Amino acid sequence: MDTDAKQRDGKLSAVRRRLFAAIPVAVVVAVFAVQYVTAHTTVLTPWKGGGFGMFSTVDQSVSRLAMPYLTIDGREVPVEMPEKYDDELRILLPFPTPERSEAFAEKMLEADWVEREGAAVAVRRLEGVEPAVVQRHWTVAEDGEVTGDPVQPEAIRLEVWRLEFRADDTGGGWLTRRKLAEGYAERPADVRSTGEQE
Amino acid sequence: MIDDEKRRWDAGFLRELPATMLCAVMVMASAAMLADHRPVFLVPIVAVAAVGLLVERCRLDSRIWVVLTVLMVVSLFDGWQPKDNHEFLYVYLCGLLLCVARIGEVYTKADRDAVLAVGSRWMLGVLMVAAVIWKCSTPDFLSGEMYQWMLLINSLPVDVAGFLGLVDPAVIADNQQAGRFLAHGYLSDSPEESVLLEGPERLRYLAVVMAWWTIGVEAAVGILFLWPRGSGKSKRYLFHARRVMLIFFMVTTYLVAPVVGFGWALAALGLGSCAQRPTWYRPIFLGLAVVFLPVLAVVPNPGLIW
Numbered sequence: 385m386d387t388d389a390k391q392r393d394g395k396l397s398a399v400r401r402r403l404f405a406a407i408p409v410a411v412v413v414a415v416f417a418v419q420y421v422t423a424h425t426t427v428l429t430p431w432k433g434g435g436f437g438m439f440s441t442v443d444q445s446v447s448r449l450a451m452p453y454l455t456i457d458g459r460e461v462p463v464e465m466p467e468k469y470d471d472e473l474r475i476l477l478p479f480p481t482p483e484r485s486e487a488f489a490e491k492m493l494e495a496d497w498v499e500r501e502g503a504a505v506a507v508r509r510l511e512g513v514e515p516a517v518v519q520r521h522w523t524v525a526e527d528g529e530v531t532g533d534p535v536q537p538e539a540i541r542l543e544v545w546r547l548e549f550r551a552d553d554t555g556g557g558w559l560t561r562r563k564l565a566e567g568y569a570e571r572p573a574d575v576r577s578t579g580e581q582e
Numbered sequence: 583m584i585d586d587e588k589r590r591w592d593a594g595f596l597r598e599l600p601a602t603m604l605c606a607v608m609v610m611a612s613a614a615m616l617a618d619h620r621p622v623f624l625v626p627i628v629a630v631a632a633v634g635l636l637v638e639r640c641r642l643d644s645r646i647w648v649v650l651t652v653l654m655v656v657s658l659f660d661g662w663q664p665k666d667n668h669e670f671l672y673v674y675l676c677g678l679l680l681c682v683a684r685i686g687e688v689y690t691k692a693d694r695d696a697v698l699a700v701g702s703r704w705m706l707g708v709l710m711v712a713a714v715i716w717k718c719s720t721p722d723f724l725s726g727e728m729y730q731w732m733l734l735i736n737s738l739p740v741d742v743a744g745f746l747g748l749v750d751p752a753v754i755a756d757n758q759q760a761g762r763f764l765a766h767g768y769l770s771d772s773p774e775e776s777v778l779l780e781g782p783e784r785l786r787y788l789a790v791v792m793a794w795w796t797i798g799v800e801a802a803v804g805i806l807f808l809w810p811r812g813s814g815k816s817k818r819y820l821f822h823a824r825r826v827m828l829i830f831f832m833v834t835t836y837l838v839a840p841v842v843g844f845g846w847a848l849a850a851l852g853l854g855s856c857a858q859r860p861t862w863y864r865p866i867f868l869g870l871a872v873v874f875l876p877v878l879a880v881v882p883n884p885g886l887i888w
């Protein structure tokens with residue numbers, strides 16, 4: 385075969401061309417296999433992780449719920465998730481293992497909290513941003529001015545839930561939440577007493 | 583004569599289109615990736631892709647694809663959990679174009695085009711089959727409940743049920759309120775763990791049809807692109823069937839759910855699959871990418887246009 389013919393038809397055999405083409409495709413298959421197994425054996429949502437499971441189930445990041453509970457004066461109170469944690473939640477919710485949930489709860493415990501009208505809320509540490517006020521109510525949280533005394537929660541429990549939908553005979557159905565994971569962080573007793581003295 | 587025609591096609595603006603397309607996608611998708619990728623990675627990704635987009639010699643150089651692939655991989659695994667599947671797909675595409683560019687440097691253009699065509703074809707087939715495996719192994723998809731839930735709370739990008747007049751907007755609003763109660767009810771004294779979503783029975787049938795339609799179209803694309811090439815007439819039919827089915831999938835799917843980032847990646851793969859053969863499918867994929875998908879993304883509710 386002369387040089388021109390080689391340029392036109394190529395130097396590689398069909399088998400070698402396929403071998404080269406198979407390299408990136410093998411990566412796709414490997415990532416799919418890992419993601420498929422991980423999503424079936426852990427709390428990873430099928431929508432994420434590169435396995436092409438999007439639009440396959442109700443269980444996606446936006447249908448997962450994070451519910452924090454503060455322990456204050458020995459009593460556990462539910463609080464709205466402060467907006468400050470929106471970015472971190474986007475990372476936690478697709479894959480909320482107990483370890484990651486616990487780490488998240490520990491991070492929340494480090495924040496400054498204040499009590500207002502019976503509700504404890506996290507104070508935003510960002511400069512120039514008004515702290516979020518969260519009512520103990522099921523309506524959507526609104527921003528506003530924070531007044532009230534600082535609170536040091538003794539512990540924070542973070543529950544992560546997912547939504548499931550079961551259709552009934554009417555055309556509608558039941559939307560149910562089921563617990564996926566829980567993280568718990570407790571303030572050490574010596575730190576708690578120091579804070580009280582201050 | 584035919585060879586002359588082919589050469590004209592290859593010398594035209596459509597030459598090296600998959601690489602050009604991917605560079606353009608990287609630049610255009612930067613806004614979409616902004617939420618998930620840190621600027622320390624995103625800025626160099628966009629800069630390198632922009633150089634590739636503007637300078638043809640650069641986008642055929644394997645070194646630019648090494649840099650892009652490494653940057654994309656590092657950025658992807660820097661908090662991979664919230665990242666969408668098409669962001670993984672960009673990495674796979676960069677990897678494929680890296681292989682292709684290197685082969686072009688070491689071997690010939692014919693070898694490079696062949697690897698690009700086969701790699702694009704297989705990648706399209708594998709990702710469609712993966713999507714079908716996921717859907718077929720998820721009970722709430724097979725039963726239509728996934729789409730039914732989306733229709734009941736109108737969480738699809740396009741209000742299909744409203745467009746077809748199947749659900750009263752007030753019912754949707756009530757269902758959305760019920761969903762909010764489920765999410766925030768734990769703050770109240772009487773938290774509920776279940777709420778009832780209401781909808782007409784016809785919605786259930788629509789959801790089941792949508793589910794099986796999706797499986798059918800995705801499976802058809804996957805099987806066609808993975809089917810051995812054959813020879814003679816069957817080879818020609820298969821060539822057209824693959825592209826027509828992919829275009830059909832893109833048009834019908836993205837009318838309902840215009841996920842532009844994924845559509846761009848599919849268009850780039852569609853172009854790549856035509857690398858060995860000058861064909862009108864190339865401008866069609868290009869048109870889908872630069873006109874159809876962006877228009878769908880900009881128009882708030884394209885279902886209402888028609």
